[in-house]
Amino acid sequence: MMHIYAGILLPSSVLNSDWFAVLAAFVAINTIIYVTLAVAKILPRFRLRFITKYFQKNRRIESRGI
Amino acid sequence: METKWLARIVGLVITAVAVGAAFLLAQIVILHPDLGVPTPIKEGLLGEWDLLYSSARPPASVFWAAVALALLAAAGIAIIERYAMRKARLSLNKRETPLSPILIMKETAGRHYPLTLTVLVPAHNEEAALPVTLPALMAQSYQPDRIIVLADNCTDSTIAVAEQHGAEVFVTVNNKRKKAGGLNQVLATFLPTARDNDIVMVMDADTSLDAGFIEAAMDRFRNDRALMSVGGIFYGENGHGLLGQFQRNEYIRYSRQINRRRGKVFVLTGTSSLFRPAALKAVAEARGHTIPGHEGDVYDTIALTEDNELTIALKSLGALMVSPPRCTVVTELMPDRKMLWTQRMRWQRGALDNIGAYGITLATARYWAQQMGIGYSVIALYSYMLMMLITVIAVDTWIWFPFWLLIGAVFIVERIVTVWRGGWKARLLALTLFPELGYDMYLNAIFVKSIWDITWDKKAHWGWEQTEQSVLASEATEGLAP
Numbered sequence: 001m002m003h004i005y006a007g008i009l010l011p012s013s014v015l016n017s018d019w020f021a022v023l024a025a026f027v028a029i030n031t032i033i034y035v036t037l038a039v040a041k042i043l044p045r046f047r048l049r050f051i052t053k054y055f056q057k058n059r060r061i062e063s064r065g066i
Numbered sequence: 067m068e069t070k071w072l073a074r075i076v077g078l079v080i081t082a083v084a085v086g087a088a089f090l091l092a093q094i095v096i097l098h099p100d101l102g103v104p105t106p107i108k109e110g111l112l113g114e115w116d117l118l119y120s121s122a123r124p125p126a127s128v129f130w131a132a133v134a135l136a137l138l139a140a141a142g143i144a145i146i147e148r149y150a151m152r153k154a155r156l157s158l159n160k161r162e163t164p165l166s167p168i169l170i171m172k173e174t175a176g177r178h179y180p181l182t183l184t185v186l187v188p189a190h191n192e193e194a195a196l197p198v199t200l201p202a203l204m205a206q207s208y209q210p211d212r213i214i215v216l217a218d219n220c221t222d223s224t225i226a227v228a229e230q231h232g233a234e235v236f237v238t239v240n241n242k243r244k245k246a247g248g249l250n251q252v253l254a255t256f257l258p259t260a261r262d263n264d265i266v267m268v269m270d271a272d273t274s275l276d277a278g279f280i281e282a283a284m285d286r287f288r289n290d291r292a293l294m295s296v297g298g299i300f301y302g303e304n305g306h307g308l309l310g311q312f313q314r315n316e317y318i319r320y321s322r323q324i325n326r327r328r329g330k331v332f333v334l335t336g337t338s339s340l341f342r343p344a345a346l347k348a349v350a351e352a353r354g355h356t357i358p359g360h361e362g363d364v365y366d367t368i369a370l371t372e373d374n375e376l377t378i379a380l381k382s383l384g385a386l387m388v389s390p391p392r393c394t395v396v397t398e399l400m401p402d403r404k405m406l407w408t409q410r411m412r413w414q415r416g417a418l419d420n421i422g423a424y425g426i427t428l429a430t431a432r433y434w435a436q437q438m439g440i441g442y443s444v445i446a447l448y449s450y451m452l453m454m455l456i457t458v459i460a461v462d463t464w465i466w467f468p469f470w471l472l473i474g475a476v477f478i479v480e481r482i483v484t485v486w487r488g489g490w491k492a493r494l495l496a497l498t499l500f501p502e503l504g505y506d507m508y509l510n511a512i513f514v515k516s517i518w519d520i521t522w523d524k525k526a527h528w529g530w531e532q533t534e535q536s537v538l539a540s541e542a543t544e545g546l547a548p
Contacts, residue, residue: 010460020456025095026088027453028124029132030446035473036136038480045326064171064290066178066263 076422077517080434084441088449123469143435147330150428154384162356163384164348167292174291179261181288183280183340184212185269186252187233188245192271193222199271200231208281210267218248245336246365246372253346253364260343263287269338273298274396282392283340294345294385297331297377298338299324300397309406311495312505313399318488321394329388332432334380336373338395349379357382358423369423371416378420381429410509414516422520441517444510451507474499 014020072079124132157163185203189196196215203213215228218238228235236255238248249268256266265287269275275298283296299321302314324332346364353359357379359366369375380387400406421437424430481496495501518524 008459010456012460012462014456014460020453022092022095023449023453023456025124026092027446027450029091029095029128031450031470031473032124032129032132033136033139034443034446035476036133037140038477040137040140042480042483062171064167064292066181066288066291 072425073419073422074520074523076418077521080418080437080441081517083438084445087442088445117466118463119466119468121469122467143432146428146435147432150381150431151330153428154381155386157384163382164352165294165345165380165386166384167386169384170292170294170344174262177262179263181263181265181284182212183208183210183265183267183284184214184256185210185267186214186216186249187269187271188216188218188248189220189224189228189271190218190245191220191222191224193224193227195271196224196227196231196233199269199274200228200233202274203269204232206275206280207278208284210280214252215271216248216252218245243367246363246367246369249365250363250367253350254362257343257347257350257364262291262342262344264343265340266343266346267338267340268336269395270336270397272398273300273337275338276392276394276396279338279393279395282390286388286390287340287342290386292386293388294342295331295334295380295387296340296393297334297387297389298393298395299389299391300335300337300395302399303396306399306401308495308501309401309403310399311491312502313406314488315485315492315495315502316505317397318492319484322484322487324389325391329390331377331387331389332436333374334377334387335395335397336371337397338393339373345380345383345385348383348385349376352379352383369416370412370419374413374416375420375423378424378430378433382424382427407512410512411516414512415519418516418520440510440513443506444513447503447507447510451503 123129154163155167157166158168159166160169163169187196187199187203192199200213200215203210213233214236215224215233216236216238217225217228218241225235225237236252238251241247241251243250253266260266265284267280267283279298286293286296300317301321302310302317304310306313324330349357350362350364353363353366354361359368359379364376365372366375366379377387400409417433418437421430421433426434478497478499481499481502482493485492485496
């Protein structure tokens with residue numbers, strides 16, 4: 001008896017096709033890009049404090065208050 | 067303006083960049099087909115069940131390349147924005163950037179006018195909202211000197227209600243240009259006599275300011291005379307079920323982002339923003355010359371999103387602006403899908419129109435990048451959904467992918483953390499991940515429709531059909547008049 005591999009609507013061989021491999025890899029890379037941005041949103045914000053501090057002394061040479 | 071041609075092809079430019087980037091990535095993937103090939107499937111056992119799992123994951127080099135790409139893109143946009151701000155701060159070009167802090171500091175040196183506040187409340191049939199808004203405004207820890215309700219084409223008792231609550235009333239005359247037109251009328255009478263520190267606040271009649279909003283904003287103006295504008299940060303009101311929760315989560319994430327940017331402004335929200343007179347005067351003078359619009363108008367009456375347009379106008383003129391964390395307001399949400407669609411179509415189309423009108427400049431670079439980012443996210447999200455769909459309908463045996471489950475878990479953590487302050491309902495919705503992905507797909511569809519419309523020059527509208535029709539009708543009648 002022959003065993004037919006089949007999904008609900010499409011044959012499961014679709015998942016082993018070349019174009020699906022391309023789609024999967026495209027999605028995989030995008031997912032990593034977006035998960036990187038997601039991690040960046042969770043972590044405390046990265047700031048170059050020492051650089052900001054260095055330039056800070058050049059700023060506000062006078063009070064800007066009214 | 068020489069950039070007028072951009073207005074029509076703005077959609078094509080954004081589409082070309084987004085599709086181009088996706089195409090480039092697809093080419094790389096095709097040239098290196100091994101990137102997506104799953105490694106052999108191993109069978110594992112977990113308790114009573116047989117579980118099939120695959121250790122498939124991208125090679126380390128691909129993983130780190132994608133991480134680097136994401137960080138570079140984010141850093142690139144941040145650097146451009148920082149460069150634009152720094153350039154505006156130090157610009158001595160009086161014609162192009164009359165509002166640059168360095169110029170304003172020189173102009174106002176030695177002038178010490180007292181700080182005053184005039185609140186403008188545009189109102190079109192707002193008899194129901196004013197009895198809540200006006201007393202709340204007067205109960206703020208910093209009392210406004212004047213509150214002026216702009217009664218615009220009102221057919222209800224807006225005028226009487228406003229007077230009852232102690233506000234001044236300005237009745238617009240023959241205004242056919244909605245909120246922007248009404249504001250232009252009152253500002254034309256206010257600005258000529260306004261001095262450096264006579265701050266103007268524009269707020270919607272249905273907005274409720276959080277306690278301490280005005281005090282925090284006025285402190286900023288007191289401490290920095292080069293500061294041209296303070297914008298509110300908005301949160302969604304309660305109610306409206308699941309659709310309301312989607313919008314609340316969206317607004318919470320947006321405000322969190324603003325706070326993490328230390329108040330760097332995206333949009334000076336029309337719901338509540340404050341301006342120095344110099345800022346509004348400079349915009350009115352520059353229109354038709356260095357920025358789009360009619361000379362003499364503070365607000366661009368053609369723009370669908372006049373607050374976004376004014377923000378870009380001010381940034382183009384070098385103005386310093388901030389959204390302080392204490393300046394929060396609660397704004398109304400769209401109660402059903404149809405109204406949400408109309409509102410977002412207007413926002414999205416307005417945003418595209420605005421950057422098209424201004425062209426690609428240092429001041430608009432951040433906004434272009436944002437639209438291109440949305441364009442790319444449409445491709446990324448829909449291709450992800452397509453892959454999931456194909457997998458689900460083609461798979462004969464369910465296989466678990468631990469690596470991708472871990473990635474999914476990170477996404478869920480991010481969704482939850484970013485709405486944490488919204489309470490358990492917000493977190494619960496974030497935890498389920500897919501409903502919010504569905505909401506994102508809905509917003510993406512609106513983006514695509516806007517791009518389509520702008521490219522084929524379909525007319526955009528305000529979504530206030532009643533008003534729109536009456537305006538069109540009155541204009542048509544005028545045309546017929548002898």
